[in-house]
Amino acid sequence: MTTTNDLQAPFGVVDMGSNGIRFGIVSALARHLPVAYEERAPIALLDALGDDRSIPSDVIDQVITSFLRFKTLCQDAKVEPHNVRVIATEATRIASNSQEFLGRIYEATGWTVSLLSKQEEALISASGIVGSFNHVNGLTMDLGGGSVEVSYVMTSNSSDSAESHIRVSPNPVSLPYGAAALKKRLAACNSSQETEDLYQKLVTELTKAYETAHLPSSLMGKDGYKVYMSGGGFRCLGYLSMAVKAQDSLAPRKRPNRKQIYPIPIINGYSITGNELKYLAEFYSHKNPQDLMKKLKVFRISKRRAGMIPASCFLVCAILQVFKIKRVYFSEGGVRQGFCYQLLPLQEKKKDPLLEGVKAYTAQSHFSLNATEFDTIFAILANALPEIYLNPTHPLQLHRLLPAAIHLSNITSHYPKETRAFVSFHMPLASGPLANIPGLTHKERAILSILLTFRQGGSVPDPIFYSVQGLVGRKGISVCKYVGRLMELVFAVSPLHPGVGLIKSGLSFTAIVADTDLSLIDGDGDYDISNSSSESEDDDEEENKVIEEVDDYPSMQLRVTLPQLRSPLIDSPAVMAVIESLDKKVNTKKFDMDEDRRRLNCPNLFSIDIVRK
Secondary structure (H helix, E strand, C coil): CCCCCCCCCCEEEEEECCCCEEEEEECCCCCCCCEEEEEEECCCHHHHCCCCCCCCHHHHHHHHHHHHHHHHHHHHCCCCHHHEEEEECHHHHHCCCHHHHHHHHHHHHCCCEEECCHHHHHHHHHHHHHHCCCCCEEEEEEECCCCEEEEEEEECCCCCCCCCCEEECCCCEEECCCHHHHHHHHHCCCCHHHHHHHHHHHHHHHHHHHHHHCCCHHHCECCEEEEEEECHHHHHHHHHHHHHHHHHCCCCCCCCCCCCCCCCCCCCCCEEEHHHHHHHHHHHCCCCHHHHHHHCCCCCCCHHHHCCHHHHHHHHHHHHHHCCEEEEEECCCCHHHHHHHHHCCHHHHCCCHHHHHHHHHHCCCCCCCCHHHHHHHHHHHHHCCCHHHHCCCCCCCHHHHHHHHHHHCCCCCCCCHHHHHHHHHHCCCCCCCCCCCCCCCHHHHHHHHHHHHHHCCCCCCCCCHHHHHHCCCHHHHHHHHHHHHHHHHHHHHCCCCCCHHHHHHCCEEEEEECCCCHHHECCCCCECHHHCCCCCCCHHHCHHHHHHHHHHCCCEEEEEEECCCCCHHHHCHHHHHHHHCHHHHHCCCCCCECCCCCECCCCCCEEEEEEEC
């Protein structure tokens, strides 16, 4: 299928997959892929195929009824008839009555269905993953009901408009081992030997895919590949992993009836290590599908999907035997997102989906910052930070999260005082208005959340507050608290003309970076690993990264210089109270807690002195 850019928003996209039919109305062709409405019709075409691989007439009727509903919704949304695209994948591709099926759809709706080839499906699936992240450099795998697609993607930030933004495998592979299809094959195995033979066949096919893909050597890290997984079969394992992590956090001392939840129940951007994936796959690959359908109660996993978990894990075990995986990132991106991403102009593809989404959201508010205010605040904060914190390679990713936080920093200022930090805390989380914005890992959502929380005054009375902090780590919390408190001061000086008012007042910040981080050195002159942060992606790498983190998180002194001439903007009691308490609030003696109410012992990376000219 060749995507064309003749579509005009709003437009409709129908993804007729093997496990369900997804419909969405796209409100604009923008990098953050905004959707006005979406829904899913629970029609499993692959399960409906008979022994002759034909789609039954009653199922075709259900599809047509759903399509007529979608057509009505498009009319309600003012979508022009020519601005609708319908895409079909594996189940329709292999159906013996595929042409009759597509013909009946056209007769009833006037919609022509584009039937993707295996290679086109692999490419569009990879594009969907790229659309749901800021940058993707790794393997991509999409597990649908009828097939699994394997490819790789590398993204570029080149400013050369003639250069392609993404590089994908020239030989993407689509294998007929989707979750529903593999479940059927496993059910047909009558002995352990037949199951083993099927497993070895999987390994052989995946090995061929590995060899065919010609993976660039640069994608292989020291400990393996980063893999971006999409599709319902893989996303199900992501939700399952969230539930496992929440249960593992239960401590014997806790009340047995206390229910634990993972703090950010959003699948896009959720991440686990290769070892965690291996544990999950090995544990569930031998479970009985019927038992899981009856007993497994996990958020976002239906009974039908629970019955496919053993098949999905069976496939993952084979994948792990062929591909060395360091870390997995789960993606919401699918065929619809991939189709829309391919329509974007090159310069739009190169934009940051987070920043584009945040700017679109704040543009609706009367309390958003103008360009001068934003630029001034960013310059003030950048001057108060060591340069390393704004380096694109820094683990806190402040080079993009700080601009997002500044754009959002004034949105809740008109709220009742006791609610400002609470609402700001939730803004990037699952319960906030930015929950649907792509381009954020869960750690990045947590960092943005903490920045906004301390911008508006500090901790909030929420059960997940400490578990969200736990995703960032102790050193990261210290940095976020410092930056958030500085933003609080900037707005305290001149709340109606932030940043610009502070410059006019004569108040200034000067950052002095220390040579070493003394908080990491113990009495014997050795680095104290017990006080290092938990920022690293893999806990078993923590010890090896301690020296590195001394450079990533340098200690520094901030000199706050008050103007020589007293100013009501600065010397009023309300503002002086914020200035004089800055050091105490940044380096609080009341330690932050994790979700188990244990001290996080956040290191004091920042010392603050206040002087007057």
